[in-house]
Amino acid sequence: MRYQLSIPVTAVALLALSACGTESQGGSGNSVAPDVPLTGVRWSVDSVSVDGKKTAAPTDAYVEITDKGRAMGNYGCNHFGADITIKGDTVTVGPGEMTEMACDKKVQGFEDTLRAAFSGKLKAKLTDGRLTLTTEKGDAIAMTAEQPAPLIGTRWTVDSLVSGETATSLPAGTEGKAHLTIAEDGTVGGSLGCNRFSSTAKVSGDSITLGRLASTRKLCPGPEMDLERELVKVLSEGTVKYEVKHRTLTLTASNGKGLAAFADMR
Template sequence: MWKQRTAVGVLALLALAACGTEAGAGAGPGTGSGAGGGAVRTDLPVTGVRWDVDSVTVDGKRTAAPSDARVEIDSKGRATGNYGCNHFTADVRIDGETITVGPGTSTGMACEKDVQRFEAAMSRTFGGKLTAAMAKKTLTLTTEKGDSIALTAQPPAPLTGTTWTVTTLVSGTVASPLPAGAQDKARIVFGKDGSVHGSFGCNSFRGRAKVSGSTITFGRIDGTKMMCPAPRMKPERELLAILDGRTTYEIDHRTLSLTAENGKGLGASAPGTTG
């Protein structure tokens, strides 16, 4: 079903990434390489990058995107992503500054009304011939009638130096969200010096962690000993047990999975960048 992009398309894509143009003052988002702004040098490729959707502009009306809206184009000419609620895939062909999006497929989940309206606007806009304009970490795709999609490159999160917010506790193949009292409060930060610190949701902790390949071996973890509400104490004990001894880890873009040898583990996410 998916068309393979030719070598010419690959070279054109790299040229687009290296020599994008930025619209000058007063220029609209749909301007191409002939816009008033000077050439902008960037080494950011279009493929293999997660592009977070910032907004869609249709008939002059700009609509901010839901937090989950994103697009990624792989080296074989396949675009995958999320309209904000539903996932999609589509064929993509690149020729110079023109990106042609062919027919695709999407899931059919029912979403909140505001998200559904955004999805309808984006699905109509992300199709057919689009003019691509790059500047620094931003990408603007503009249709022939002037509607546009604004996107920002979202790089993968490194293990060290990132504040990982714990979102789930995992037992084998079952993942459970943290209880309401602990959500957005349990965090882990790995330092380049081998330190680790953070919060279990109520009590804070500090210790040592040695990273080797895909494994993290935790040393002694010291924490505060405050009495916390009952709903927080159980996940605190479970998190402390996970950060004990040898674990394996995996990073999928901005999501961290940490698994202990007994199959217990956690899932955590990194905050997005602002471009």
């Protein structure tokens, strides 16, 4: 799923690290260490430590790696992109771009911390599937190699609404309240942000055909009902396109309206 950034960018990607061989320098016998092999992996951000204080990351903060010299990911709420260069175990992150969705105050604080740490020259250390990027001041970003989440059986928590190429944040106060799970028996259920719902789901190729939506009928505060109405528009379309990228799911109706959700591994 592509998102419209506040500053035009190419497809966001994070940390381009290519594998290079050892090179001799002159006849001295010294060598240049190969670049840390991190491409083709989605790294889930675990925490950021600044001045000895560790801050846990939101569930959907991540970094992806490409060999095209670009970095992509999510600071915890907003998506970002940046150019990078790699030499040995040194990662140099250039100025980046990001979306400008409104975020929960606590998440916004983490985003500011991660954005400040993920800049300039960083030392990369990879140990047993865990990546640490350390700044010149000694601050550190801890990440773990992330396994893709299966479409079936995963609890997908809605974190944004989609309209064409644009993603928008959820109504204030509704974060984490809407979710869905497709079961092995072809049923789907969860929460619309206020009311519980159930339906059927038939997966074929890159599409999901949803049956008639049934839900409870509670009355909830305005923002929750606003979110519910938007989700009902998507889930009542019949057939929607789906895409799973690592731990992110997007559902898009024929009119371009949709939702994005992350795999809740609790």
